[in-house]
Amino acid sequence: MNGKVLGFFAVxxxxxGGILAxxxxxxxxxxxxxxxxxxxxxxxxxxRLVFTYGSEKESWLKESTAAFNRQGxxxxxxxxxxxxxxxxxxxxxxxxxxxxxxxHLVSPxxxxxxxxxxxxxxxxxxxxxxxxxENLVLSxxxxxxxxPMAEALGWGSKPVGWSDILALASDQRGWAxxxxxxxxxxxxxxxxxxxxxxxLISVFAEVYAGAGKVAGLTIADLAEPxxxxxxxxxxxxxxxxxxxxxxFAKKLSAGGPSYLSAAVLYENNVxxxxxxxxxxPSPFPPLVAIYPKEGTFWSDHPAGIVDRDWVTPAHRAAARxxxxxxxxxxxxxxxLRFGFRPAAVDIPLGAPLDxxxxxxxxxxxxxxxxxxxxxxxxxxxxxRTHKKRSNVVxxxxxxxxxxxxxxxxxxxxxxxxxxxxxxxxxxxxxLTFNNQSTWALRPTAMDATSRPRAIAQVQGLFxxxxxxxxxxxxxxxxxxxxxxxxxxxxAVVVLSDGADTDSKIDLDALLAKIRGTSERPSPRVFTIGYxxxxxxxxxxxxAEATQGKFYVGTQRDxxxxxxxxxxxx
Amino acid sequence: MSxxxxxxxxxxxxxxxxVLGCAAGAWYFLAGPGAASSNPSAIGGSTTTRxxxxxxxxxxxxxxxxxxxxxxxxxxxxxxAAGRDVAVTLLPLGSLEGAQAILRxxxxxxxxxxxxxxxxxxxxxxxxxxxxxxxxxxxxNLALTPMVYVWxxxxxxxxxxxxxxxxxxxxxxALQEKTGWNGIANKPxxxxxxxxxxxxxxxxxxxxxxxxxxxxxxxxxxxxxxxxxxxxKFQAWFGTTESAVTGMVNSTGTMMKxxxxxxxSAYDAVLVYESVAIDFLKxxxxxxxxxxxxxxxxNLWNDNPFYVLNxxxxxxxxxxxxxxxxxxxxxxxxxxxxxxxxFRPGNPNVPVLFPESPFQLYQRNGLRNDISAVLETPKPDxxxxxxxxxxxxxxxx
Numbered sequence: 001m002n003g004k005v006l007g008f009f010a011v012x013x014x015x016x017g018g019i020l021a022x023x024x025x026x027x028x029x030x031x032x033x034x035x036x037x038x039x040x041x042x043x044x045x046x047x048r049l050v051f052t053y054g055s056e057k058e059s060w061l062k063e064s065t066a067a068f069n070r071q072g073x074x075x076x077x078x079x080x081x082x083x084x085x086x087x088x089x090x091x092x093x094x095x096x097x098x099x100x101x102x103x104h105l106v107s108p109x110x111x112x113x114x115x116x117x118x119x120x121x122x123x124x125x126x127x128x129x130x131x132x133x134e135n136l137v138l139s140x141x142x143x144x145x146x147x148p149m150a151e152a153l154g155w156g157s158k159p160v161g162w163s164d165i166l167a168l169a170s171d172q173r174g175w176a177x178x179x180x181x182x183x184x185x186x187x188x189x190x191x192x193x194x195x196x197x198x199x200l201i202s203v204f205a206e207v208y209a210g211a212g213k214v215a216g217l218t219i220a221d222l223a224e225p226x227x228x229x230x231x232x233x234x235x236x237x238x239x240x241x242x243x244x245x246x247x248f249a250k251k252l253s254a255g256g257p258s259y260l261s262a263a264v265l266y267e268n269n270v271x272x273x274x275x276x277x278x279x280x281p282s283p284f285p286p287l288v289a290i291y292p293k294e295g296t297f298w299s300d301h302p303a304g305i306v307d308r309d310w311v312t313p314a315h316r317a318a319a320r321x322x323x324x325x326x327x328x329x330x331x332x333x334x335x336l337r338f339g340f341r342p343a344a345v346d347i348p349l350g351a352p353l354d355x356x357x358x359x360x361x362x363x364x365x366x367x368x369x370x371x372x373x374x375x376x377x378x379x380x381x382x383x384r385t386h387k388k389r390s391n392v393v394x395x396x397x398x399x400x401x402x403x404x405x406x407x408x409x410x411x412x413x414x415x416x417x418x419x420x421x422x423x424x425x426x427x428x429x430x431l432t433f434n435n436q437s438t439w440a441l442r443p444t445a446m447d448a449t450s451r452p453r454a455i456a457q458v459q460g461l462f463x464x465x466x467x468x469x470x471x472x473x474x475x476x477x478x479x480x481x482x483x484x485x486x487x488x489x490x491a492v493v494v495l496s497d498g499a500d501t502d503s504k505i506d507l508d509a510l511l512a513k514i515r516g517t518s519e520r521p522s523p524r525v526f527t528i529g530y531x532x533x534x535x536x537x538x539x540x541x542x543a544e545a546t547q548g549k550f551y552v553g554t555q556r557d558x559x560x561x562x563x564x565x566x567x568x569x
Numbered sequence: 570m571s572x573x574x575x576x577x578x579x580x581x582x583x584x585x586x587x588v589l590g591c592a593a594g595a596w597y598f599l600a601g602p603g604a605a606s607s608n609p610s611a612i613g614g615s616t617t618t619r620x621x622x623x624x625x626x627x628x629x630x631x632x633x634x635x636x637x638x639x640x641x642x643x644x645x646x647x648x649x650a651a652g653r654d655v656a657v658t659l660l661p662l663g664s665l666e667g668a669q670a671i672l673r674x675x676x677x678x679x680x681x682x683x684x685x686x687x688x689x690x691x692x693x694x695x696x697x698x699x700x701x702x703x704x705x706x707x708x709x710n711l712a713l714t715p716m717v718y719v720w721x722x723x724x725x726x727x728x729x730x731x732x733x734x735x736x737x738x739x740x741x742x743a744l745q746e747k748t749g750w751n752g753i754a755n756k757p758x759x760x761x762x763x764x765x766x767x768x769x770x771x772x773x774x775x776x777x778x779x780x781x782x783x784x785x786x787x788x789x790x791x792x793x794x795x796x797x798x799x800x801x802k803f804q805a806w807f808g809t810t811e812s813a814v815t816g817m818v819n820s821t822g823t824m825m826k827x828x829x830x831x832x833x834s835a836y837d838a839v840l841v842y843e844s845v846a847i848d849f850l851k852x853x854x855x856x857x858x859x860x861x862x863x864x865x866x867x868n869l870w871n872d873n874p875f876y877v878l879n880x881x882x883x884x885x886x887x888x889x890x891x892x893x894x895x896x897x898x899x900x901x902x903x904x905x906x907x908x909x910x911x912f913r914p915g916n917p918n919v920p921v922l923f924p925e926s927p928f929q930l931y932q933r934n935g936l937r938n939d940i941s942a943v944l945e946t947p948k949p950d951x952x953x954x955x956x957x958x959x960x961x962x963x964x965x966x
Contacts, residue, residue: 138830159758214749214760215815293758298831341856345829348855362857366760367834369815 054109055086093117107303109197133304137340142289145262159293162209169237190264192241215369232386243567256284271339295366390489390569397496402463414562415458421566433472434465435502470503490523630667632684664773684773685871690949706879712912714844727754744813765816791945808962832857847911862935
């Protein structure tokens with residue numbers, strides 16, 4: 001072979017190789033664009049399926065969706081990519097109803113949300129939002145409790161349920177009534193019923209138990225004084241609400257019995273806790289699942305294709321393919337690994353769905369009937385009447401840097417959102433800080449007169465000066481700790497965009513000040529690191545020291561951040 | 570041409586491998602797994618290449634209790650000489666829904682395969698009013714299945730300890746027990762007694778349940794009359810009992826699946842087709858435990874008729890294609906396949922009992938080959954009034 005031919009050959013190979021290299025580099029790597037991560041915008045030919053779902057099943061769906069996207073499925077010649085976005089079950093439906101997001105597929109944690117969504121959609125335009133749905137995986141709602149505490153209530157030797165929780169919540173002696181004074185008062189948690197399925201189910205179950213029924217709940221039942229008292233007395237033991245069952249589960253596992261005695265979670269959360277601690281020493285005892293003797297609900301994760309104009313026949317066909325994939329044996333078997341009961345009936349239950357992981361596969365023995373939409377609305381109104389009230393201090397950074405990039409403008413709107421979401425009997429105060437702190441509003445009930453003024457006040461904030469973050473947080477916490485109100489959820493919400501420059505105390509001193517004890521409990525501090533200059537590590541430390549939560553906030557999403565914080569109270 | 574540098578043998582191999590590698594890469598990116606077509610349609614399609622221009626398209630409305638069997642049949646039929654040029658589309662519809670869809674004719678349907686011939690009389694009468702003539706061309710009974718109560722074994726044992734028998738009368742009594750299982754068997758943790766059947770307006774098995782109830786109440790094997798339905802005592806008992814019954818979904822398979830997924834917390838017992846129960850026996854054992862099948866004292870056969878429609882929108886070619894599909898369904902291979910889905914073959918030459926037959930394997934669950942007494946199907950106007958009585962008493966369901 002002579003040089004010219006060799007050279008010609010080399011050019012061909014280089015050209016071909018170059019083309020292939022360019023295609024390889026430009027093709028998205030499906031491994032990196034798995035569900036739950038932000039996907040790049042759809043390419044011109046791509047058929048993007050937006051799937052919003054209750055975050056309880058995030059771990060399973062993230063893995064399964066990544067596997068689906070790797071398959072390179074096509075519909076009518078167009079590559080199908082599923083963008084799966086976890087959120088609260090209520091949020092999935094609300095976004096569709098108000099058009100904030102045009103999802104093609106949706107899967108809240110239970111059929112209750114689909115019923116509510118369909119009822120609202122029919123009332124608005126005569127058409128169901130999600131006409132049909134099928135179960136993806138199942139997990140019953142349980143009361144997750146530390147094993148020694150559950151045993152103190154009789155778990156393992158007799159049925160335990162809401163009446164036991166009520167008795168404990170109402171007893172001033174707390175755990176001392178069961179011979180365990182060292183455990184203190186009974187503390188409890190469930191998510192916000194308007195945003196999260198497990199919270200909604202908790203309140204349904206409390207009402208059923210209060211009414212002494214398992215089915216046929218009526219509006220008349222809700223008016224019975226004994227039902228209201230039942231709900232009222234249990235809710236007194238709640239430490240906070242929140243929009244995410246997953247967050248509660250993580251906090252419970254990380255915080256131990258001193259954080260919460262029990263929380264309403266899903267069976268799969270108990271299994272997750274066991275799997276996470278397998279083979280590792282832990283300072284805390286294991287969690288067990290109490291299946292309330294009065295009855296519970298199944299979270300059966302229905303998934304349905306949305307019936308709206310933005311869902312084309314191609315979307316429907318692709319969605320069907322994706323659903324069939326999730327329901328296929330390999331994905332259903334992997335659901336077991338995540339602690340879910342598969343919707344595919346021919347897969348028998350086995351480890352980790354067993355006694356060794358704190359659950360009972362032969363439970364639940366009794367389920368409660370999903371109430372009618374009218375009764376569900378009534379239950380939520382009843383809960384609002386009896387929910388634990390809150391005492392919230394909003395601490396807002398008004399240092400000079402908040403003028404940059406319109407941060408102060410968006411922060412005002414977010415803060416107004418928080419004030420707007422508080423209940424009429426919740427107390428709210430405002431502490432602003434730059435190089436010094438100023439109480440703009442002392443604790444005030446957010447009734448019809450005060451709320452508009454409080455909103456106008458935050459909307460009138462302006463920025464300038466330095467940043468005395470630690471002093472402000474310390475002052476807000478001290479105000480609540482010096483005036484404890486165990487009947488209220490005490491919380492501090494802190495928004496800051498930068499490092500502390502002017503405080504008299506340092507971070508260590510602040511943490512020592514705000515860490516609570518059983519005699520002097522601390523409020524929960526929710527911190528928002530706002531913008532690029534915010535010190536995330538500092539704010540996260542402050543939140544974790546008080547069993548609160550840290551958020552990263554930007555001008556674009558600050559309203560959503562404040563909204564999520566509001567769900568805690 | 571001058572001699573340039575010579576490639577060695579090894580060099581030639583390297584170049585060849587490099588070119589092959591590039592060619593393989595080109596194939597992968599241009600025509601590999603990522604470029605594969607999406608899956609073929611689950612119903613009515615096959616993966617063999619057929620000429621769309623020659624296809625005769627037919628649509629068959631069918632009851633969902635036969636879904637798995639029919640889907641298998643469509644795939645296999647397409648591989649035969651008779652089926653190669655036929656494109657069968659299956660339209661799953663409840664029996665009442667199917668009749669209404671055919672009469673509306675908003676989507677041409679060429680054959681109808683409901684769960685039973687119970688609705689046929691009404692359908693033919695309505696057809697004659699709208700279109701005149703007889704809508705049914707060729708017809709055969711594809712497969713047979715009686716009704717059966719399906720219990721969780723543990724719950725059944727506790728029930729008959731108290732009531733001695735599990736009949737509609739004792740079930741009705743248990744449904745009214747205000748303390749539920751606490752009163753029945755001293756088991757408060759079992760909650761209320763829960764019995765389900767499908768929605769009688771949307772699902773044939775639900776209607777079968779009502780007929781069995783009415784006949785048992787009046788202790789009649791035949792001749793259920795209008796007077797029986799309108800009897801005030803029956804009306805009162807019927808309304809009270811049905812108010813406590815749950816289920817009320819539009820598909821027997823869906824209700825049975827719910828029972829197996831959610832266990833005794835969803836239903837203690839349901840009344841369904843035997844074929845549906847058979848489909849779920851094994852799965853139930855892997856979830857909650859054994860199921861117990863109990864046959865009504867007087868039963869009803871669901872005869873799964875297949876009607877080739879005699880309608881103006883059915884062309885001679887479509888009629889011929891549909892009749893060919895029917896013939897395929899009645900042949901031994903398809904009939905044996907029906908057995909694996911729990912159906913008793915409509916073809917009398919196909920045996921029910923053989924070693925691997927579900928009728929052999931599940932005898933320990935109460936599955937029986939012989940069905941003692943069979944009810945006479947009531948007249949269409951009696952059935953219609955029974956349904957209306959149900960609607961009046963259960964209006965908002």
